[in-house]
Amino acid sequence: MMDPGFEFEESLFDFSLQDQRDADWDDGSDDDMLETLYGDNDAMLPFTLSQGFPDGLSTVPSDNVDLGGERIELGSAVLNRDGVIARIENILTKIVGALLDDSDEAQLSVALRTRSHLSRRQYDQPRDISATPPPKVQEISYPGNSVQEAWRFTVVVRILELIHSCLIEHVVMTKRDMYYRHPGLFGKQSVVDQYVDDIACTFGVPRSLLNVTAAAKGLIAGNFIIRRQDGSLVHGLSEQEGILVPKIHEGDALDLSSIHWILVIEKEASFRSLLSSKRWRDLGAHGLVLTAKGYPDLASRKFLRHLSDTIPKIPMFALVDHDPDGIAIMSTYKYGSYRLAHEDIAHKDTPGLKLPELQWLGVQSHHISRTPVNEGVTETAVVTDLQGLMRLSGRDRRKAQQMLEWDICAEDGPEAAWRTELQRMLMLNTKAEMQILDELPGGLVSWLSNELEAKQGLSSAVGADEEILF
Amino acid sequence: MSKQYLTLHTIPDAHPSDIFALAPTSTSLLSASGSSSIQIHSTTSPDFPHTQTLEGVHPLGIHHLVTARDAKRAASAGFEGKVKVWSEGEDGMWKLDGEISDQVKAGDIWAIALSADGSYLASSSINGKIHVWSLNEAGMPKIREYETKGSFGLCVGLSQDGRFTASGHENGSIYVFNNDTGRLSHSLAGLVHPVRSVAFSPASKLLAAGGDARIIALYDVNSGEQVANFTGHGGWVLALDWSDTGEYLLSGSHDSKAKIWRIETRSCVATHSHGDKPLWTAKWLPKNTRSEMFALGGGNNAISFYREAAG
Numbered sequence: 001m002m003d004p005g006f007e008f009e010e011s012l013f014d015f016s017l018q019d020q021r022d023a024d025w026d027d028g029s030d031d032d033m034l035e036t037l038y039g040d041n042d043a044m045l046p047f048t049l050s051q052g053f054p055d056g057l058s059t060v061p062s063d064n065v066d067l068g069g070e071r072i073e074l075g076s077a078v079l080n081r082d083g084v085i086a087r088i089e090n091i092l093t094k095i096v097g098a099l100l101d102d103s104d105e106a107q108l109s110v111a112l113r114t115r116s117h118l119s120r121r122q123y124d125q126p127r128d129i130s131a132t133p134p135p136k137v138q139e140i141s142y143p144g145n146s147v148q149e150a151w152r153f154t155v156v157v158r159i160l161e162l163i164h165s166c167l168i169e170h171v172v173m174t175k176r177d178m179y180y181r182h183p184g185l186f187g188k189q190s191v192v193d194q195y196v197d198d199i200a201c202t203f204g205v206p207r208s209l210l211n212v213t214a215a216a217k218g219l220i221a222g223n224f225i226i227r228r229q230d231g232s233l234v235h236g237l238s239e240q241e242g243i244l245v246p247k248i249h250e251g252d253a254l255d256l257s258s259i260h261w262i263l264v265i266e267k268e269a270s271f272r273s274l275l276s277s278k279r280w281r282d283l284g285a286h287g288l289v290l291t292a293k294g295y296p297d298l299a300s301r302k303f304l305r306h307l308s309d310t311i312p313k314i315p316m317f318a319l320v321d322h323d324p325d326g327i328a329i330m331s332t333y334k335y336g337s338y339r340l341a342h343e344d345i346a347h348k349d350t351p352g353l354k355l356p357e358l359q360w361l362g363v364q365s366h367h368i369s370r371t372p373v374n375e376g377v378t379e380t381a382v383v384t385d386l387q388g389l390m391r392l393s394g395r396d397r398r399k400a401q402q403m404l405e406w407d408i409c410a411e412d413g414p415e416a417a418w419r420t421e422l423q424r425m426l427m428l429n430t431k432a433e434m435q436i437l438d439e440l441p442g443g444l445v446s447w448l449s450n451e452l453e454a455k456q457g458l459s460s461a462v463g464a465d466e467e468i469l470f
Numbered sequence: 471m472s473k474q475y476l477t478l479h480t481i482p483d484a485h486p487s488d489i490f491a492l493a494p495t496s497t498s499l500l501s502a503s504g505s506s507s508i509q510i511h512s513t514t515s516p517d518f519p520h521t522q523t524l525e526g527v528h529p530l531g532i533h534h535l536v537t538a539r540d541a542k543r544a545a546s547a548g549f550e551g552k553v554k555v556w557s558e559g560e561d562g563m564w565k566l567d568g569e570i571s572d573q574v575k576a577g578d579i580w581a582i583a584l585s586a587d588g589s590y591l592a593s594s595s596i597n598g599k600i601h602v603w604s605l606n607e608a609g610m611p612k613i614r615e616y617e618t619k620g621s622f623g624l625c626v627g628l629s630q631d632g633r634f635t636a637s638g639h640e641n642g643s644i645y646v647f648n649n650d651t652g653r654l655s656h657s658l659a660g661l662v663h664p665v666r667s668v669a670f671s672p673a674s675k676l677l678a679a680g681g682d683a684r685i686i687a688l689y690d691v692n693s694g695e696q697v698a699n700f701t702g703h704g705g706w707v708l709a710l711d712w713s714d715t716g717e718y719l720l721s722g723s724h725d726s727k728a729k730i731w732r733i734e735t736r737s738c739v740a741t742h743s744h745g746d747k748p749l750w751t752a753k754w755l756p757k758n759t760r761s762e763m764f765a766l767g768g769g770n771n772a773i774s775f776y777r778e779a780a781g
Contacts, residue, residue, distance in 0.1 A: 366747075391622075391640065397596070401577075404530040404549055411486070411505050411529075420487050423504045423531050424769075426549060427490060427750070428706075428724075429622060429640060429664075 079205050081167055087203060088164045095157065108142040110156050112195075113202040135201060158182060159195050166211035170295070171332070174213050177298035218245035218300030219268065221275055222288030225255040237284060242275055245290070245303045256311050260286045261452055262304065263361070266320040266329050268293045270434050270444060277445040287452070295329050301353050304333070308355060315455060317361040319448070322368065323392070323431035324399040327418050334358040335408060360417065361451055365424050368432050388436035392429050400426050473730065473739040474779035478763065479518050481773045484509055489767035491535035492751045493544055495558065499755065499765055500544055501773060502532035508546060508556075510564060511773070513755055513763075518775060522563055527554060534582050539630060539756070541588030543567070543605070551576030553593070555605055570603055572611045580623060586630035590649075594623025600637045602628075602649060616647045616654065624681070625667050629674035634691060636677050638665030644679050646691060656694030661687060669710040669719075676733075678719055680707030686721055686731070700731050702738050709752040713762060720764050722752035728766050745770030 079087065091110065098108050113135040142153040162181060166173045179192045186192050200207040207213075221242035226234040229251040236243065248254065265271045271291035274280055288307070292300040308316065318333060320326035334355050368389065392400070400422045403409055409419045425431055437444040485503035493500040494513065498521060501509050508524040528548025537544045542558035553570040570579065570591065579593040579601075591603045591610075598621050602614035614635070621641035628635055634655065635647045642660035647653065663682035670677055670691065680686040686707055688698040705725025712719055718739075719731040726749050730740040747769025755763040761778040 394596070401530065401549060401551075411531075416487065419531070420504055423488065423490075423533070423549065424748070427533060429624070 079203055079209070081209065084203055084205060084209055085164065085167050088160050088167075091160060092157070092164070108153065110140050110153065111202075112138045112140060112156065112198045114138050114194075114198045138198075155186060155191060155195055156199070158185060159192065159199060163196075163199065163210045163212065170211075172211045172213055172217075172295060172297065174217065174297050174299060178212070180298055180302070213297075217297055218290055218292040218303065219243065219271060220245055220288060220290045220303070221271075221284060222262075223258040223285050224288055227253040227255065236288060240275065241272065242289075242291075245292075245300050247299070248303065248306050254306075254310050256288075256307065256314075258286060259288050259307075259311065259314065261288075261456060262307060262314055262316045263287060263289045263448075263452070264296075264304070264316070264318045264330075264333055264358070265289060265291045265434075266294065266318075266326055267291065267434060270319070273443075274445055274448065277443075279445050279449050283445075283449055283452070296333055298353070301333060301336075301355070304355055305353050308357060316355060316358050317452070317455065318358050319361045319434055320363070321431070321433045322363040322365065322421075322425070322436075323433070324396050324403055324422060324425065326363070326434075327422065328399070328403060330358065330360060331403075331406075331408070331415075331418075359455070361448075361455070363432055363434050363437065364417075365421055368436055388439060389430050389432050392425060392431055396431060397426060397429075471732075471735070471737070471739065473732075475730070475740050475742065475764075475776040476779050478775040478777045479516070480775070481511065481518060481520075483771050484511075484767070484773040485771050487531070487771060488747070488750060488769045489771060489773065490531075490533050490750045492753045492765050492767045492773065493535045493537040494753050494755045494765070495537050495542065495544075496756045496758070497562075499753075499773070500535055500537060500564075501767060502528075502535035502546060503771070504531040506531065506548075508532065508535065508564075513775075514758075524556070524564060527566075528552065534580070536582055536584045538584040538588030539586040541586070543584060543588030545570075545582050545584055545591055547579055547582050547593075551578070553579050553582060553591075555591070555610065557588075567605070568610055570610055572603070572609055574601075574612070581626045583626045583628040583635075585628050585632040587632070590628060590632050592626050592628040592635045594626040594637050596622050598623050598639060600626060600635060600645070600647065602635060614647070614649060614652055616645070616652075618645055619643065624664055627668040627670050627677070629670040629691070630672055631674050634670065634674060636668045636670065636679075638668045638679055638681065640664045642681075642683075644668065644677075644687075644689070646677065646689075646694065655691075656689075658687075658689050658694055659696055661685065664706075666706060666708050667710040667721075669712055671712050671733075672714060672716045676716075678710045678712070680710055680721060682706045684723075686710065686719070688733075698736050700736065700738065702729060702741075703727065705748075708748065708750055711753050711764075713754045714757040718754075718762075720752045720754055722749035722766060722768070724748045726768060726770075728752050728764075730764075742766070742776065744768055744774060745772065 095108055140149060140153045140156060143150045144153060159178065162173065162178055175192050175196055179186050179189045196207060196212050200210055219242040220236060222236040224236040226246060226248065234246050268291050271289060274289060290300060290304065308314065318330045320330045336354050404419060404422055407413055408415045437447045440447050484501055485505050487504035489501055489503045491502045497512065497514050499511050499513050506526045506529045508527055509520065510522040511518045512521050528546060528550060530549035532546050532548050534547040535544065544556040545553060547553045555567040556564050557567045558564050578595050580596055581594040583592045589604065589606045591605055593601045598618040600616040600618065600623060601612055603610050604613045618639065621639040621643060623637045623639055625638040633649055635649055637645050642662040642665060644658040644660050644665055645654060646656040646658065648655045661679065661681055661683040665679050666681040668677060668679045675691055677689045677691050678686055684703045684705065684707060686700040687696055689695065690697050703721065703723045705723040707721055707723055709722035710719060717733060719733060721729045726744050726746055728742045728744060728749055729738050732739045744766040745768065749766060749768040751767045753765050755765060761780065763775060763777045765773055765775050767773050
């Protein structure tokens with residue numbers, strides 16, 4: 001809807017205030033973390049104090065903040081996901097209301113609490129640890145008094161919109177993802193980092209409650225090499241547990257000559273068990289495995305897109321849980337974030353991030369049918385035991401029904417198989433995690449290598465010229 | 471002692487996706503699937519010609535479709551949560567009668583069943599509640615509401631005389647309610663595993679129930695006693711249907727097998743395979759002058775008709 005900020009892009013780097021603030025901030029947090037082994041997704045933690053959550057703030061009892069004209073009670077009331085969504089919607093609604101209001105009194109403004117100046121003072125002055133210094137309240141108006149202020153307003157509103165869609169979609173975004181949505185608007189990573197944290201501060205919630213994480217969360221492993229421009233090498237098999245999805249810079253050369261297939265795995269646990277298995281030595285020599293630990297972040301999707309652009313005919317497979325979320329995760333890889341994909345803005349800024357060539361390896365209902373199709377014939381590719389099947393929750397059923405309404409799952413849509421599988425889940429009220437394949441003889445890894453071999457046999461039979469390509 | 475059934479006819483792509491329900495009348499077979507339309511085929515001529523499509527009636531697909539045995543009435547339940555009631559006109563064409571809307575939210579109803587005269591519709595729900603609706607009264611009001619222990623009601627049955635409602639639940643429980651008194655008649659000794667199909671015998675004396683336990687249990691409706699167990703299915707039992715005379719029970723399983731059981735001898739007399747996908751639905755066709763016939767539908771998108779071999 002509104003994106004006046006693009007007009008101000010060029011003046012971005014002149015902002016003295018901006019530069020001053022950057023000095024306070026751990027700049028490039030994402031890239032640093034890419035190098036260190038960054039363990040679990042911090043969205044899983046209830047509070048991410050180390051990420052700069054203003055721990056004292058929520059205990060300030062009578063701390064009222066004016067946010068977009070709304071009196072907000074912080075303090076004892078702890079916001080949950082729905083509360084944050086409601087708060088953001090409230091702010092956005094007020095802004096829209098003000099836009100529609102023709103009178104002069106209508107003012108577009110957002111009040112943010114910020115700790116960026118506080119933190120500096122903490123270094124300068126000795127302070128009583130038990131006392132919580134109040135955060136500064138900053139009123140940002142549009143068009144405001146300066147070009148900077150107008151730009152800041154746009155940045156805040158855009159970030160609020162992104163956070164809102166993350167929360168609605170149950171998608172976790174990295175700050176890096178956010179930056180890449182509008183690199184032109186934000187100018188640099190630290191701008192996003194700072195305002196995301198200011199918004200968290202304003203709402204009095206940890207950043208994880210905004211579904212925003214710090215670093216890329218994807219892990220990959222496989223027989224590829226990135227030759228950096230400075231001569232350094234990133235080898236995809238260098239770490240036994242995989243490496244964080246690397247960023248590919250312009251000028252980096254990608255050696256993918258040994259890669260014959262790419263596999264995307266929903267779950268980190270399955271990724272790890274694959275890498276620690278004996279067969280990985282053979283499998284990993286010819287393939288590349290990626291997990292984004294659930295719904296994929298932009299960094300992982302960009303990396304995959306880059307691979308696919310580099311070697312266009314490479315078969316790409318998805319292994320996800322047999323449940324509505326599994327299919328939704330596959331859909332995010334294949335079509336992008338469903339709701340954002342229909343936003344013009346997202347289209348403009350993240351062109352071609354889809355992976356239409358992604359194939360569904362599993363888990364599909366025929367992998368978990370109850371009994372062998374032919375009695376007496378040992379069917380090793382089908383789980384015949386009852387263990388591991390679970391019932392759908394109320395949320396699963398609602399999610400499945402909502403997904404049936406997606407255009408891609410429509411009767412005449414491109415994903416008829418997804419529609420059928422969602423309907424089968426609803427009919428039987430069952431779902432299964434990919435770990436159910438561990439019940440097969442040889443477990444998930446054996447199943448996986450058989451399936452990959454079978455698929456490869458098919459694809460090499462179809463296109464003999466692929467040999468030349470690789 | 472086995473019986474021979476021959477494949478009479480197959481409609482290969484009757485629907486573009488899994489066929490979840492078949493519902494016969496005396497002259498036709500209605501079918502519903504993961505697509506949005508109901509298809510109707512005539513069963514009075516040997517090539518089972520297609521006669522009508524009820525187009526786009528449940529956009530997200532149809533999970534249940536039932537017909538009344540003695541009346542020209544049908545009801546369908548869609549994944550979007552609505553239940554529609556249909557009737558056949560003098561010209562043999564089906565049209566919409568109305569929607570179940572009295573005191574019900576979309577999605578409250580899962581499985582459905584019709585009484586033989588088409589005047590009552592029983593329904594199960596995800597929260598375990600069982601309801602009965604009067605279709606001939608204005609507004610199709612809800613007339614009975616039975617509480618259970620809250621386990622998903624996967625299936626529901628209505629006796630042909632309309633006196634009893636039965637429900638099968640995900641936790642394995644099976645209940646029989648008396649519609650005259652509005653009370654629970656029996657809480658049957660369940661099957662422990664999810665119960666996916668219940669069916670009253672034509673005389674309303676017996677109730678058959680089956681599901682993930684892979685056995686079919688027969689209960690005496692009056693006493694509530696379990697009187698027989700049919701074992702033999704290797705997969706979950708998804709569909710049960712009694713023949714007109716009550717002599718035979720037809721069952722369909724997730725492993726794509728259909729079986730025919732002779733009630734008198736408590737034995738399986740025939741087994742048929744319907745492709746390699748789940749067999750969601752199995753129905754006898756009302757007995758006309760010809761020999762006994764049944765139809766199967768499932769994950770292979772085809773409808774197959776079988777008839778008893780002569781002699």
